[in-house]
Amino acid sequence: MNKISIIIRREYLTRIRKRSFIVMTLLGPVLFAAMLVLPMWFATMETEDVKQIAVIDSSQLFINKIPETAKFKFTYAADVKLEDFKKNLAQTEYFGILYIPPYIAYTPRGVEFYSYRQAPANLTMHIANAIEKEIETDKLKAHHIENLDDILKSVKTHIDIRTFKISESGAEKESHSFLNMGVAYASALLIYMFIFLFGSQVMRGVIEEKTSRIVEVIISSVKPFQLLMGKVIGVALTGLTQFLAWIALTLVLVALAQNIFLPDLTREALQQANNVQVIGSLAGDSVQYSATTEKAREMLQMIQSINFGVLIGSFLFFFVGGYLLYGSLFAAIGSAVDTDADTQQFMLPITIPLIIAIMVMINAMQNPDGPLAFWFSIIPLTSPVVMMARIPFGVPYGELALSMVLLILAFMGAIWLSAKIYRTGILIYGKKMTYRELWKWLMYR
Amino acid sequence: MENILTTIDVDKQYGDTKVLDHIGINVPRGSIYGLLGPNGAGKTSLIRIINQITAPDSGEVLFMGRRLQRDDIAQIGYLPEERGLYRKMKVGEQVLYLARLKGLSNADAHQQVNTWFEKFGIQSWWNRKVEELSKGMQQKVQFIVTVLHCPSLLILDEPFSGFDPINADMLKNEILQLREQGTTIVLSTHNMASVEELCDYISLINRSRCILQGEVTRIRHEYKSGEYELCFEGDGAALMEALEAGGCRITGHKQEKQNVSVTVHATPGSGNDLLAKAISSVKVVSFSEMLPSMNDIFIRKVNEQH
CATH class of the missing domain: 3.40.190.10 (Periplasmic binding protein-like II)
Known part of the structure; x- marks a missing residue:
């Protein structure tokens, strides 16, 4: 255990000190902020x-x-x-x-x-x-x-549908599809990106150790499994660090940018928020009841309707769990090849479930309780992405627990399989790898 | 003599290929033990089993008289044939990291790294990245990594391959010095000259089997083929006549100032007869039996199998 922590420490420290990590950490929020602020700014231009x-x-x-x-x-x-x-x-x-x-x-x-x-x-x-x-x-x-003219005027109608969900206890809760979809889309996409970004970092780390030939020195000191786990966890911590840094920096940048480019907008928003409170106290006063304040009030209600405890908790779980599952598979690929270029043929079976997950996610956002969304949010390889697309709409705790347990089991299975491929693969050079060969490695004692 | 390392009937198979077939070796404590064999004979597979990188299919490995355990890696130093370091990592940090993985505490690791860096005069490399070092420099760092934790058993896989003559010489001296200090060294090599120079014992492995093993001097005596070197003054033609009449063959000769020395092939153990014949025809300056080189023995044994 102590040796794993030494490995984790190295994997973590060397990664966060890399220039590319620092640049990406600083640049990421600028890009995010730009994505949020630029459309508004363009709109004013x-x-x-x-x-x-x-x-x-x-x-x-x-x-x-x-x-x-x-x-x-x-x-x-x-x-x-x-x-x-x-x-x-x-x-x-x-x-x-x-x-x-x-x-x-x-x-x-x-x-x-x-x-x-x-x-x-x-x-x-x-x-x-x-x-x-x-x-x-x-x-x-x-x-x-x-x-x-009168008839035409009188037939003109606009319909807004308010949607309510009845819970098992019979309580009704107003749901807000639009906001839920936004949250679902963003969190599912983040998990997808995280898996790819940091999963391939694990893979490249393994390839680096293999091509620099240092791996044999290391596994004469620690078990291959310890090295594998240390690397997977070290990269996970790197990813979490970057993610948290992005969130913090993005919030700061958005706040700054709004103050610089759109001072009126923020003032207006503040005013609206105030108005909402005023309305609460002056319930009968019709003068203040403008369309914009109504919107602001709805917005607040919508935000309140999301269960943030469950959302953030499951986001972190699927964020880390999904990464660990795929990260260990990426590590196995890295161990089986000699260069980045050789990874293509083995990447396919990993990429396909992720792409399916993204396709199902789009569907799941529109029909979060349909059979497609249900099954793919239970199956471990797609569950991190698809389940996150369902959670903002509310998922029964039983289903959530089932999905989480299966993800943990799948991770344990994947790391076990990967360790078997890994310990053989890291010592084999210059051999053209085939699935048949990988299968043989799995069978070795 | 007590054995630090013993393997008993070690078997290893990858798929349908048998890479080790009932290998049994005994490495006496404090010796230099050579593992010889052509490429692909199974030397590296055996070394990996001793390092617990892979496990044998059957058979046993004993370390200091008891079954080899996971913790024993702290007492074993290993220089693999395929050498390498993290290219982007700083030298000092990297050596410390590898020392800690061997089980050294942070303080001990620091102390050992400082001692060795001082010994090799490379303290100034501490903050340089490995990729900035020349190949020879990297080899020094690599060697330090191998011996840093004061292992009682040192395993060197092809230690001289890739080393320039200066570093190879340094390595040789370090190996001898470590033996003085009581370290046992197992080295696998193709370099037969270094075997004669360094090894006390050898095992020759070919096609996954051990085909020859024992003390180097004993083996060389055993494989004597009746080659003698005779240095003389006088009539060479008379000598030749005398020797060939006795069924010997002169296989080579060289002139050294007024003396001539010849290599004679005779039946093994007939040295006295040969000398008697020579004395009767020329003035003998020196006479000795030639031991076969390890290179000859190696080639002979391997070819016998084919």
């Missing part, structure tokens, strides 16, 4: 760019009918030939030309848009929607219905 569009309407039906937005302005050109305008487009301030043919109702594909730069999808969608709506209204009008 986008408004400055107003696109002027010239409309040549041969049907005369849509003049001043296409609604303008903050980004798109429409000018209706009369008595201009499309061909002439197209030639002179570069000299004008217009972004593009919208051409509407004379008999639009019968030639719906006749609408054309010309521009030097690719027309953004939201612009063409906006125009198409406006024209469709206009034509629909016209066609309805042709039926001469009385008070058509």
